[in-house]
Amino acid sequence: MQELIEAFQFPFMRNALLAAVMIGVTCAVLGAHVVQRRMAFVGDALAHSTLPGLVIAHLCGWSLSLGGLVSALLTALLIAWVTRHYEIREDTAIGIVFTGMFALGVLLMSRAASYRDLTHMLFGNVLGVTGKDLGLIAGVAGVVLLVLFLFHKELELTGFDQTHARVIGIPSGAMRLLLLALLTLTVVTGIQAVGVILTNALLVTPAATASLLSRSFGLRMALAAMIAALSAFTGLVSSFFLGASSGASIVLACCGIFSLVAVIAALGNKFGVLPGNSAPIGPPSDQGVKE
């Protein structure tokens, strides 16, 4: 315990914990929508596609977050353009554009002076978070969580019944765009904590873990946030004492909690402790049970 207290006497550890918790909670709450709407691939694509923007911003001495944001927005626009102008499905367009952007990022990295300078973009560097970064992360987290709260009922309704939403005048397409915009903002901050490659884990794993525990959407969001905060703390502390990568440790903590909950849920279902939680992440059983 004493060692733990000592660890957080370092300012960089306190900043890192605050940043990791804020990013983790934001990703997890948004992730409940991402998992339920089967948008995990989009989140992954947006995270990877920030790389060229990050590298260019790094080389030119600009804000990394701004570089990543511009790159991700450009990717989203490119995906929309390809899908609209060609007979290509959205997931295929995502596959083409995000791999192209990621490859461009790697190419730019290889032209840069040193790979080492840029590895923190791939794997995150939460221990290097400054006070200014912390302010930006807090701002983004606040905006994303506030928007999710204000439009919760519309986002929830369009998540399962777009037809009714459209009949009563809710623009379901605009709600999806709103979610994509929030996803872009969140992903850019997530990169700071766990990097381009692992950001999607923060979006998906806590929300998927929560889906094993609850059948209420609101409760899933709250549980996912708690799991993300716990993972951030556990991962950060273990990385400090083991001298390991902080981003990878946070993601592994998420995966560890998922595995633990999955085993408990499986046992719970077998012995009837957690009835009805056996297939929460699978495809919808749209016909229900016959009377």
Place this chain on the structure above:
Amino acid sequence: MTRAFFPYALRTHHPPREQSPAFEASGLRVHYQGTSCLALDNLTIQVRQSSKVALVGPNGAGKSSLLKVAAGLLNPSAGKVRIFGNPVGACHHRVAYLPQRGEMDWSFPISLYKLVLTGRYVHTGWLRWPGKSDYAIAQAMLEKFDLSHLSQRQIGELSGGQQQRALLARALAQEADLLLLDEPLNGLDTGAQVYLYYLMDQLALEGKTLVVATHDRGNLYARFDSVVHLEAGRIREISGIPCARTN
């Protein structure tokens, strides 16, 4: 009663015009999205208030398209549509469209109670949450449709018949007067079908107008006031009380 500060699509809720049909369309043309094929071809129809109308016909006859035009989900390329004498959208809190069950994600983690409560959203609009009266209305509708004992159940755990009753409960929570049902009997066993027909009779007696697209040809003329036979986007024949007229 909850009133929206910011109504969805900035719609004002107009009252129905007296003596106007629940649904009226004239010279209606609708194209399948992105094609020149007509889903509805110069179709004219009137559905009087408090009637039960069945839409029958083969696949592609235009049953679902007609319902979607009435619900405001499809924009006609030509023709005029009136709902209770108002343009589409002007009184859409009075219209409920019950989609085929496959169109909804029943695996979504919300309870039956919450599903019925979503019927109140048209009255709350943006940035406003349902109030006590909205919760009371949702609860009353669950009791009306004998679903209150299932109120906390996740919607995917309901049977097919219970899901249809849940959608009807939501429509009534919305205070809809025109109910558009797209193949509500699909996937239901005989007992559930009989119960659904009974509920539709009760709703018609309460003054609701029901337009039902169905493939079920059994006892149609006894169960509905009018039966509209559609074929290739046109009305081929109308049987029963002449509440509609052909092109």
